[in-house]
Each structure stands twice: as C-alpha cells, then as structure tokens.
Amino acid sequence: MFAKEIATGIPATARPRSVHSGAVQDVITQASSAASPHFPSPTAWEDQLLYFLLPDRFSNGEEDGFLDADGKPVSGTTQPFTKANKSNAVATPKQREEWEKSGAKFQGGTIKGIESKLGYLKRLGVTAVWVGPIFKQVPNDAGLYHGYAVQDFLNIDPHFGTPEDLRDLVQSAHALGIYVILDIILNHCGNVFEYKGGEKRWNGSRFDVQGFRDSDGSATLPFQPLSPDTKNLEQCAIWPAELQNPKTFSCEGAISNWDYPPEYIRGDFLSLKDIDLGPENPDGFVATEALQVLITVYKYWIAYADLDGYRIDTVKHMGDGPTRHLCTALHEYASTIGKENFLLVGEVTGGRAFETVEATGLDAALGVGNIQQKLWQLPKGNANPSEYFDLFKNATYLKKGTNAWMRDKLVTMIDDHDQVWRWGSVKGRFCSEGEGDRLALAALALNLTTLGIPCIYYGTEQLFDGQGDNDRYIRETMFGSTFGAFRSEGRHFFGESNSVFKEVGNICALRKKYAALRRGRQYLRQISHNGKDFDFPHILGGPMKSVVAWSRIFADQEIICAINTDTEKTTEAFVTVDSGLHYKSDVLKCIYQWPVDSQATVSEGGNEAEVVEVNGNAVWISIPPSGFAIMQLSSIRDRGRAPNRSKDAHPCSPTFHSDPTVGYVSI
Structure with a gap:
C-alpha cells in the first residue's frame, strides 16, 4: 500500500511534533496523488460485522495453541483456559484484592497481538475491527490503559506498539478483507495541566492555570508553547506543538451536570481537559485552531495507516458545530484518496443520537443507551420486544416514514466497555446474570439479524461474565495476564470450539448470502x-x-x-x-x-x-x-x-x- 511506502522514511526516534512538519504534510498530500490506491471502502457498512476491542486487554501475541490466519496452530507461552482455571486468581481474599487492583493497570496487550488474531476474527465472521484508542497517553499513569487520556496525538503509546505496528496491522487486515476502524478523541486530552489551587468545578468561568505538567506529572512548566530545551520534551504538556497554545483549552473546570448546556460542552470530562473546538451551533460555524490541528492529525493517520473509519469519542460533548465541520473535512479528504464511504461513527449518549446524525453528517451513531439496554434485556425476557423494535421506527423520532433508513445509521451491540446505560454501582456483561450464558447466542443472533451495523465486544463470543462496581470488571483480558476473564490469570481465551463462536460464524455466512438480513x-x-x-x-x-x-x-x-x-x-x-x-x-x-x-x-x-x-x-x-x-x-x-x-x-x-x-x- 502507498501509505506504507511513503511512511517508511520516518525514523522511530524522530516522530513528528508539528502538523506543519514535512513528515505529516507529505503523507497527507502525497496520498491523494499516489498511483497506488488505498484500500477502498465497503459499498454498505450495514453489510459488515464490527468487533470492538481494547488493545491493552485483547492479545499480546504469546498465546499457545491459537490458530493463525491460515488455521495453523501457533506455539506460545500462555496456555488456553479450561473450566478448571476458573477463579484461579481469587482463591484467597488477598489474591482477589491483587486481581482487582491489577485490573486498573496496563495488562500488556499490543497492536501486534491484534494482528496475530486476525484469523480468529475472520473465522468468527468479523469484517471490520474497531480498535480502542492507541495514541500516546499522559506518562507515569498505569491507570490509562483505556487510551482516552491522550498526550501526543501524533504518536502511538509505547505500551501498544509503534506507528509502524498500526500500519502493519491494517495491511494484514486488508489482506484478509477486514476493515480497520480506529477510536479517536477530539473533545478532550489527558490531564496535561493543573489549575491554580487544584481541580475546579464548572461554573461558567475560565479558571487560571498553574502550568503544563512535566514528564513527572508536576505542573512546573509555563502554560505556553514549550521551550525546545525542556527536559524530556516529548513527555511534557501536549503534542502536536500547535496544541500548546493556551487557547486550545476551555479551562472551565470539570462537568457536574452532564445534561446542562453549555456545561457538558465546555466542561472538563472528569480530569481530562476540555479542548475548545468552537461554538456548538453549526450555523456560520468557524473552527478553532485546535479543531483544525486535530483534523490535520486525523487526516494524517488515515493516509499513514490506510484506515477505513473512525469511531469518535464523546460526540455529545463536542457539539454539533465542531462535529459537522470534522465530518465534512474527513469525508472530503477520504474521498480524495479513494475511500468514498469512510465510516464516521459518533458516540452520542443521551437522547439525541438520531438528531445528531442528521445534523452533523456522521454516518452512524453508536447505539448506546436505550438501544443497547433493550437489546441486552429482550432475550432475557426483561423487556417487551416492542420496546426494542420501536426504537428503530424513524416516524417516532424523525418522521421519516419507513424504518429502512435506520439500517446503517446505528452501530448496535450487547456488551461494551463502559455500559453507560447502567450508571449505578454495578456493571456487568450479558453473561453475568439472568442465564446470559444460555441466551448468549440468541442475543447475538438478535443483534446480527436486526437493523443497524452489528458489533461484538471482545469476549462476548467466549461468554465472558465480568461484573463489579467499576468499568474494569467488564474489561477482562483475552490473553491471560493477571486480570483474565472468569477471575483467572495466566490463561488465554482464543479457542474456537465453543458453540457460540461457531454459530456466530454460521449466521454471518447467511448474512453475507441474504441481503434481506443486512x-x-x-x-x-x-x-x-x-x-x-x-x-x-x-x-x-x-x-x-x-x-x-x-x-x-x-x-x-x-x-x-x-x-x-x-x-x-x-x-x-x-x-x-x-x-x-x-x-x-x-x-x-x-x-x-x-x-x-x-x-x-x-x-x-x-x-x-x-x-x-x-x-x-x-x-x-x-x-x-x-x-x-x-x-x-x-x-x-x-x-x-x-x-x-x-x-x-x-x-x-x-x-x-x-x-x-x-x-x-x-x-
């Protein structure tokens, strides 16, 4: 692929620091004039089956006995899970405590690990893999395994690998006919600066800032573009360099009321610092410099890695104006390199998913909230079927008439990584309660054969049953480590003999054959x-x-x-x-x-x-x-x-x- 050819000249030790650098601009501009085409978009995204994974929790490539892309066994150090291994990490109260603590830290999954399991995904019926955030996180915080606290938008976090690893993953996936969608963040960055007097709560005012954080996490650096002689330069503040302008940030403190505008637009997402992307109203919208910089960043990654789509985090908190501007810019750029149907999926919590898609140009909304909740509850007999099916009736929400419009406007899934519809003290996968293990295939079949773009959250096909008072419990590892599924450690879950794994593949084969099912x-x-x-x-x-x-x-x-x-x-x-x-x-x-x-x-x-x-x-x-x-x-x-x-x-x-x-x- 052309993206690989033009990128190999960038030394690993000289990653770009500015969106205006030749290393970035050459990749962006040369891609659209390349003789070698990029991987084309699918005709219809509702024809695809997505698979969502968190890189830290999926695979490190060291599992023993899994099958490669050709179906041949691979030797490794981590043995496969058996029923005898269940709860082997929590035999005593002290072990349970250690197991729970480990779930809040990096576990060791890598991009290369993902690449090693493309055969597993292909046989499951997956045609597009949605990879959780992989950009460089704020340093010295083991709790940022999730990837949503970015410090350098132009680099990959070393926990996960390198930019070259990402490019190789995409190339290998394309060789198997699998698309790659990357999770991206624009609304906020990591905790890269400190307010004077400590963290603040939103009250509509702009607060003074103590300074950018240095490589040790202390706010010792001036709140301005960094000096080139700053110690451990690339570990400090935020990158690319253009984002070091104080105007990048709203600086209005953390959100308390998650449904009150403009608080949920301009406030910080907990400790993650809000980036000022521009006014919420799309009419007469003018992008801020920060939004323009981030758009350039994400054009660069499309061209560099030959990506097929983005899942955009926290769209509700961005506002319609910035989201529409972003969608227009990325769709137009992707079209210039032959990706006429580049997918942009927005995470839209709350009740505006349908309206947001129409107002902004998003291709689809992530079906969180009621859709996921009813899809989760219906197979267990805890929701009336009409409560789920009525959610797809456009006449109810948009007065569109027939419900065919919904077929490609929602990404639907049963399990996910944060279960926003369960804001209470308990999070749990589908199989954690209500005979979910017996009903898992029925639930997945419902997801695969009803409207929307279906998506499987990693581990659901292996009947993962994580449950607890924190998101970590629904983010178990597939590859063993110290925080494995079923309260285990040191055992992997890439066997392909269980009936749910096999039957999902069979149902996907029928989806491919019969257009009515898609x-x-x-x-x-x-x-x-x-x-x-x-x-x-x-x-x-x-x-x-x-x-x-x-x-x-x-x-x-x-x-x-x-x-x-x-x-x-x-x-x-x-x-x-x-x-x-x-x-x-x-x-x-x-x-x-x-x-x-x-x-x-x-x-x-x-x-x-x-x-x-x-x-x-x-x-x-x-x-x-x-x-x-x-x-x-x-x-x-x-x-x-x-x-x-x-x-x-x-x-x-x-x-x-x-x-x-x-x-x-x-x-």
Whole structure:
C-alpha cells in the first residue's frame, strides 16, 4: 500500500511534533496523488460485522495453541483456559484484592497481538475491527490503559506498539478483507495541566492555570508553547506543538451536570481537559485552531495507516458545530484518496443520537443507551420486544416514514466497555446474570439479524461474565495476564470450539448470502398460540418466556427470524408473515437452526412450514430452549394441495409445522 511506502522514511526516534512538519504534510498530500490506491471502502457498512476491542486487554501475541490466519496452530507461552482455571486468581481474599487492583493497570496487550488474531476474527465472521484508542497517553499513569487520556496525538503509546505496528496491522487486515476502524478523541486530552489551587468545578468561568505538567506529572512548566530545551520534551504538556497554545483549552473546570448546556460542552470530562473546538451551533460555524490541528492529525493517520473509519469519542460533548465541520473535512479528504464511504461513527449518549446524525453528517451513531439496554434485556425476557423494535421506527423520532433508513445509521451491540446505560454501582456483561450464558447466542443472533451495523465486544463470543462496581470488571483480558476473564490469570481465551463462536460464524455466512438480513426493512411479528388471538409478545407478571419473531424484507424477499427466550422449554406459536409476499399453501423452509441434534447439521434444507390463512397469513413454528431459527420462502404450492409431511423428509431442529396438531418428528 502507498501509505506504507511513503511512511517508511520516518525514523522511530524522530516522530513528528508539528502538523506543519514535512513528515505529516507529505503523507497527507502525497496520498491523494499516489498511483497506488488505498484500500477502498465497503459499498454498505450495514453489510459488515464490527468487533470492538481494547488493545491493552485483547492479545499480546504469546498465546499457545491459537490458530493463525491460515488455521495453523501457533506455539506460545500462555496456555488456553479450561473450566478448571476458573477463579484461579481469587482463591484467597488477598489474591482477589491483587486481581482487582491489577485490573486498573496496563495488562500488556499490543497492536501486534491484534494482528496475530486476525484469523480468529475472520473465522468468527468479523469484517471490520474497531480498535480502542492507541495514541500516546499522559506518562507515569498505569491507570490509562483505556487510551482516552491522550498526550501526543501524533504518536502511538509505547505500551501498544509503534506507528509502524498500526500500519502493519491494517495491511494484514486488508489482506484478509477486514476493515480497520480506529477510536479517536477530539473533545478532550489527558490531564496535561493543573489549575491554580487544584481541580475546579464548572461554573461558567475560565479558571487560571498553574502550568503544563512535566514528564513527572508536576505542573512546573509555563502554560505556553514549550521551550525546545525542556527536559524530556516529548513527555511534557501536549503534542502536536500547535496544541500548546493556551487557547486550545476551555479551562472551565470539570462537568457536574452532564445534561446542562453549555456545561457538558465546555466542561472538563472528569480530569481530562476540555479542548475548545468552537461554538456548538453549526450555523456560520468557524473552527478553532485546535479543531483544525486535530483534523490535520486525523487526516494524517488515515493516509499513514490506510484506515477505513473512525469511531469518535464523546460526540455529545463536542457539539454539533465542531462535529459537522470534522465530518465534512474527513469525508472530503477520504474521498480524495479513494475511500468514498469512510465510516464516521459518533458516540452520542443521551437522547439525541438520531438528531445528531442528521445534523452533523456522521454516518452512524453508536447505539448506546436505550438501544443497547433493550437489546441486552429482550432475550432475557426483561423487556417487551416492542420496546426494542420501536426504537428503530424513524416516524417516532424523525418522521421519516419507513424504518429502512435506520439500517446503517446505528452501530448496535450487547456488551461494551463502559455500559453507560447502567450508571449505578454495578456493571456487568450479558453473561453475568439472568442465564446470559444460555441466551448468549440468541442475543447475538438478535443483534446480527436486526437493523443497524452489528458489533461484538471482545469476549462476548467466549461468554465472558465480568461484573463489579467499576468499568474494569467488564474489561477482562483475552490473553491471560493477571486480570483474565472468569477471575483467572495466566490463561488465554482464543479457542474456537465453543458453540457460540461457531454459530456466530454460521449466521454471518447467511448474512453475507441474504441481503434481506443486512439491508431489509424490519417488522416485529405478532404471534398466537391458538391461531385466533394474535398479539405482539409481551411481559405478563414476570420474565417473558416466548417466541419473539421478526421479518426482514428486501425487495420481494421476506426472511423470518425467531428466538426463544425460555431457557427450559420448547416454545411454539403461529407467527404472522407478510400477506403480500406469501399466500396460502406457500412453503417456508428452515435455513438455519440452533441448537441442533448431534446427528444433524447446520446446512440449508430441512423442515418446512406451510402458510395458513390466520391473521392474514402465518406459519406455525416450534423453537427449543434458548434457540434461534431463520426461515425463507422455499416454494409456491398449488392452491388446495396438501403439504408433504413424509416421514422420510429430512428433519432439522427446531421443528416447523403449519399445523400445531401434527406430531413432531423425533431426531
């Protein structure tokens, strides 16, 4: 790739310090005139499956027995996890204390470690990896493993690797057809200066500053551009050099009221210092120098590493004006180097996700808040299905009419790294409570086959069950270290034999084959147990134990998906289908089923269901505990012709029948 060719001349010991340096400007300008093209954008991001990981917690590349990109075992020092290793790090109160403390510190994951697991991700069905922040953090703070306290926007934190490592990761990912999206920050930087008299709370005033922090973290340096002879220059204040202008910062103290404007726009994000990006209103917007500098920085990384998209942190706190300016600039630049669909996803907490996407030019919003909460609760029977599906109805929020618009405007996921919708004292992964381990595949299937751009948070496919009173507990390591998942240490989690890992791959293969599962309109379907009384499934006095079915319709194709929220019993029901696409005696075929009998396969073919004239048109389905199934039209039968129920027909589990009185075929 051209990005690699033009960047190899930058010595590791001479990283750029200014956005006006030749090392930065040459990469940016030469990229758009290069003969060698950059990796092109996908046609549609809703076709992709994203995978979000924190670099420090994912892999260090030293695991034993994992499979490389070619499926060959790799030798290493860290052995794979077994059930016997569960809680091996917390056998005594003192061990538990040490394990918990270690979770607040760097664990040792690297960019090269990520590169070593691209084969694992490919086999899972991942087509785009979203890498958490990797830029250089404020020095001498082991608690900044998360990457959101940037001190140098033009360099990679040495805990994670080097710029060359990033470039190599992207090149290897592209060779496997995997896109790379990088987490970026503009709203704030790390704690690079100190207020006079200590930390302040926002009150609408600009506070005086004691000085920039030196390499030891003390505020001994003048609050102005650094002198070239400053000791340990690159470890001090903030970089690139243009950001050392005091006007870079709002200097208005930490946010107390997270929903009060302009406090949440201009206040510091806890100890992270707010960068003044310009007025919130996009009308007549003029970018500050700081915003212009950061835009140049992120153009540089697109060109240098051949990136495919950015996830933009804390967009709510940036304001619509700076966000729109940023999106326009980055989209235009990416287009000049052949990335016509460069992805910009914004983390928009609160209730303005839909409005923010429209107002700013973001391609999508990260589906935090209600969407993640309902996606998390629905498979466990703790939310009415309509509460989740109604969130995608544009008419409710934007008066857009059909819900097809939503298919690529939200990134949806079950687990994530901070669970902002649970502001209380407990954070927990999906599998940490409510029989989540038994329902994990149903939840992932719901995510993969409903509207939005689906994303898996690292470890969910391995049924991680972290829970505690701090974000660290949902940021366990995949590669062992001292803060491993399941309260373990020294064991890795890159096995590919568990059913959830394998079935996600199978479902992704069907997503790739059937456009309706990726791009189709979406409808929650009414169900009935007697063929007369139809309604949407809902909670009645306790966790809902029911079939939940939905349609994806694309052009003239309808695909029916259904999960069973009951973990103990098979659940049966009539499911309504589209009367304009299906007629009496049409036949729907099961093209996917889970769980399956040990003698059955997950291949296409198997049981069929005949359409009957109830509630318009419907089919009768039966799904085993915690199960998931997909059906599509198989054939159009002659009117009045009886369905074929030959005992020699190949059965599959779950079973599908047009008549609930018919006995089920035993497998």
